[in-house]
Amino acid sequence: MVEATVVLIADRFAALDDAVQQAVAAGPEVLPGPLVEQVRALEHRAGERLRLSERHTVVAVAGATGSGKSSLVNALVGEEVATVDVLRPTTAHAMAVVHGVADAGPLLDWLEIDERVGRPDARPGGLVLVDMPDHDSVRTSHRLEAERLIGLVDLMVWVLDPQKYADAAVHERYLRTLAAYRDVLLVVLNQVDRLEPDQAEVTLGDVRRLLAEDGLDGVRVLPVSARTGAGVADLRNTLADVAFRHEAHRARLEADVMSLADRVVACCGTDDVAVPRADRALVDALALAAKVPTVVEAAAGSYRLSARLATGWPPTRWLARLRADPLHAMHLAPARHPRGTEQGTGRGVDRETDEAVARTSLPPAGPAERAHAAGAVRDWRDRAVAALPDSWALAARGADLDLADELDHAVASTPVVAGRTPLWWRAVGALQWLVLVLAIVGVGWLAALAGMGALRLPVPDPPRWGALPVPTALALGGALLGLLLAGVARLAAGVGARRAGGRAAARLHDAVARVADARVVAPVADVVARHQACRAAATRAAARARRREGR
CATH class of the missing domain: 3.40.50.300 (P-loop containing nucleotide triphosphate hydrolases)
Structure with a gap:
């Protein structure tokens, strides 16, 4: 009977001590050193006391x-x-x-x-x-x-x-x-x-x-x-x-657990702390340090350039080819095919190695931008740990971060512009070639008629389209229609460029948010989670001990 009682007491104490040990394991570097040592020593002391004698009080x-x-x-x-x-x-x-x-x-x-x-x-x-x-x-x-x-x-x-x-x-x-x-x-x-x-x-x-x-x-x-x-x-x-009841040593050990658990709870505070998340202010500040607005503007410019190459008046497209793709200049788009007008993928790719580049060629963030980003990180940490006790808040704040390399890599490896060519580009491009062919036919027809006149040959009267001869209508109409199509396409490309810039901004902000989550939020969230686990385990131990004592 006595041995069964001892086993029961040991099991009951183990459940309590386990909870306190879990609490200390969640925050050994945050809780006061003497308290941690006392908790760790309690298990050994309790085991020794129960092993030595259950018949003495x-x-x-x-x-x-x-x-x-x-x-x-x-x-x-x-x-x-x-x-x-x-x-x-x-x-x-x-x-x-x-x-x-x-x-x-x-x-x-x-x-x-x-x-x-x-x-x-x-x-x-x-x-x-x-x-x-x-x-x-x-x-x-x-x-x-x-x-x-x-x-x-x-x-x-x-x-x-x-x-x-x-x-x-x-x-x-x-x-x-x-x-x-x-x-x-x-x-x-x-x-x-x-x-x-x-x-x-x-x-x-x-x-x-x-x-x-x-x-x-x-x-x-x-x-x-x-x-x-x-x-x-x-x-x-x-x-x-x-002495007859042989329960004092069990009550003493449970009181030890409850006392230490109460001290751990006191170190954890009384407020529940929500697991933090990256907010808009933090992501926007890091995006500014990563030159995201510059990349978004380049993405819109790359879209406009690609649209002009695909939909412009063919005789003047060579002028657009003289302009550099702003994304390619930043190592964020592949080099254009010498004969093609396809839009770049907007992704940092080296055509020769087919590997994602590690960095962009963007200029590094200046002191003001770095200071702004560092301030945003500190402000976010202060908000995230405001409800934590001082020792936990200090552990959560950690050291200052320099995220320049991670942010640059995130930008470099993010698809900025869609790789497929819009269907309307293809349709307008085909139509441009068609009207160019018609203009060439008209110009050729007129040239043939002029040549026959210069050679004193009989010149046939060309068919007419209303008041205009057909060759003239083809030549002038093709040129004017081609230029009109190019103007309309340029307006449409402006709208598309703004949309492309918005999509690029969304992708880049997502990439920056992932860096923020991994490098800024995750360490703080880990401390908050450990604080919650510490407080919950200690509260559980103290409450369980009080229930057994009927308090």
Whole structure:
């Protein structure tokens, strides 16, 4: 039965400790170092305590100099086992009185208590009563020993006296820090024999009030007198009941978990923090640093040039070929085929190697643009971490970033303009060649007629189309229609260029947003996610411990 209980306790504690360990694993470099070490040490300490003894309950009798700790221990044991001096501290080292159950040696070795007294026939069995050094001793070694043992024992009996029960040092340095340990804490008001009955009631009420202010409302307060024996039997029975139930060590470990979990939650703050996303201000600032407006303007210019080469009046197209494609000049479009007029893909491709180029030939961002981008990154980080506690916000901010290379590569590898030739270009181009052929036919016809006249040959009267001879109508009509088509196509190309620029801007902003997500947002989102995991795990551990304690 005892072994099954131990396994159950170990499993319950493991579930709690797991949650706290998960909390610390989420933020080891953000949480205070001592807190991280305490959490990591708790698992080892808990395993040692459960392994060493499940039949012993270690009760520490702690208090200030002159409060009567050692006298109370003697009264509980029934004989003089502790040295008493009312004027100065006499307990230099902890002394343990083991009641009823043998084999407490390994547990006392773990507690590093060398001075031991056995009570094999006494009741309650399994109770280990520890007389502690004074916590307010003038000797530092005494105080450190008392604080060490307070961190290890299963139950604490804190002894107050009518003279110093309201001492601020006692409450601020010790009792107030034990709020999480209210279920493994008893408070004893010793030396009540020095008070009149009505004074004792008033003093007990004041003690309970001070404990409530310390967060220890509901902790049991027992009035005793080690000198007269008043209340000692009640305290002895209370300790006997605790030792019989063998639950104090489990409650102490759960209180340890809850205390550490509360401290982790305090380090994580109380506000929920949303996972951040890149906003328009950040992307726009990075796009400006990446020269996206320049590339968008070049994409529109490349579209207009390609449209002119495909739809312009054929005899004048060679003038357009003299102009450089602005995207090609930036290494964002392939070189044009010497005879072709097809539009470039708008992608950084080297025709000889067929590989995406790593960089554009855009001029690097100037100091003003870099400063603007860096400021936008800082502003975005400040907004993203505004709800985080300072330590987490500091971890999320990180170092300043220089994204020039990543942004340039993102621009270089983004298809800026669609690679396919618009159908209307093909239709207008075909129509231009048709009207050119008609104009050439008309000019040739007129030339033939003029040649026949120059040779004094009979010149036939050409057919007429209304008032105009057909050859003249073909020559003039073809030229005028071709120029008209070129003008209309140029207007249409302007509209298409604006649309092409808009599409290029959208693609480039998407590429810049991906860089922002990977290099700016992702590190901050990781810290926020770890903060959420840390806070959730610690809150879960503390809440679970409180449910088990019925709070």
